[in-house]
Amino acid sequence: MTTPDTTDRDLATFMAVARAVATEEAKHMPTTPAIERDAAALVMFTREQLAEARRAELAAQPSNVVSGAVRPSILAMVRDKVLARLNQVIAAEPSLQFAHRDFETASDDDLRSALEDALVVAGLPE
Amino acid sequence: MTTKNTTQQLCRTAIEKQVTKAMYVSLTKRVMALIRYTERNKPWRDQRGPQDRINGAILKTIDGELTWDLHAAEPKSLEDHLFDAVSGDMSNELKRAQRFRHVSISRPDALELHEPKMHAFIEEASETPSEVPGLVLVDAIAKLREIAHRDRGVLMILDGYDRGAFTRREVMRVTGISRSAYDAAFKRLVRMAAPLAVEVLGALDEAI
Structure with missing residues (x-):
């Protein structure tokens, strides 16, 4: 609710009456082919604008792609420490998906890479 | 990874659901x-057309320039939100164009006083059709009050509008009118206001 001055108030009252009359008149207005065409074009326009807004928003979001580079601190870890940390991350984030879960048979490099990816995706520190 | 739902995302989802x-x-x-x-x-001519006006309203809503309050006590439908937005735009155009004094039909002397100015303005406006003519010739609302002078319900609704209350709930709150009285009076208001232009213009002809 607003408290406009006199001129604004008169105009706001006029527009409120106009909206009420227009809404009533519209109920008795026939739907012409031109109105149908305009309405269809408006639907298309709205959907295009929604899609464009979503694309712009996605483009502005930080990328989820993991670079593949393993940080030096992980490279410096021994195999047992990498395995222990990986198990901690899995326990903390059970929804994390791994392409390969048989860590015992994986190479040291693959393990370090898996830990790097898991930490990035889960957003966890070392 | 999950994405937080921002207000704009919620608004877009709601738009998507209601767009038909x-x-x-x-x-x-x-x-x-x-x-x-x-x-x-009003001596005002639309320069844009309904489709362009609706396009503008939906674009502003999607961009977040225009707020569609989905958390209001009585949230508007998308249609009502866009309709009010278009009405707001038109109102702003009329406001910008109000360069001359408001002349009431109930005061023919004032009308006479302003007549030369009015004619000059109308001539100017007709020569430059892209400009919105802003002179308010007739106080349509004053005329409506005259027509409705014995209808307490209609006058209460108009008083509500004057006080910035535009929804049924707001008018009921500020005027104390009951829901059933409001609904009945609102129908009478629409019936009275619809043919107003014809009556007002007739009265104007007589006054001039």
Whole structure:
């Protein structure tokens, strides 16, 4: 609710009456082919604008792609420490998906890479 | 990874749910009727057309420039939100164009006093059709009050509008009118206001 001055108030009252009359008149207005065409074009326009807004928003979001580079601190870890940390991350984030879960048979490099990816995706520190 | 739902994302989802051809058919008709009613009652000519006005309103809503309050006590439908937005735009155009004094039909002396200015303005406006003529010739609302002078319910609704209350709930709150009285009076108000232009213009002819 607003408290406009006199001129604004008169105009706001006029527009409120106009909206009420227009809404009533519209109920008795026939739907012409031109109105149908305009309405269809408006639907298309709205959907295009929604899609464009979503694309712009996605483009502005930080990328989820993991670079593949393993940080030096992980490279410096021994195999047992990498395995222990990986198990901690899995326990903390059970929804994390791994392409390969048989860590015992994986190479040291693959393990370090898996830990790097898991930490990035889960957003966890070392 | 999850994405937080921002207000704009929620708004877009709500738009997507409510956008249908039927909704736009109804909205287009209401906007056409609103333009026609305003043109009949004010020396104002629409320069944009209903589709452009609706396009503008939906674009502003998607961009977040125009707020569609989905968390309001009585949230508006998308159609009502867009209709009010179009009405707001037209109101701003009328406001910007109000360069001359408001002349009431109940005061023919004032009308006479302003007549030369009015004619000059109308001539100027007709020579430059892209400009919105802003002179308010007739106080349509004063005329409506005259017509409704014995109808307490209609006068209460108009008083509510004057006090910035535009929804049924707001009018009921500020005026104390009951729901059933409001509904009945609102129908009478629409019936009285619809043919107003014809009466007002007739009265204007007599006054001049």
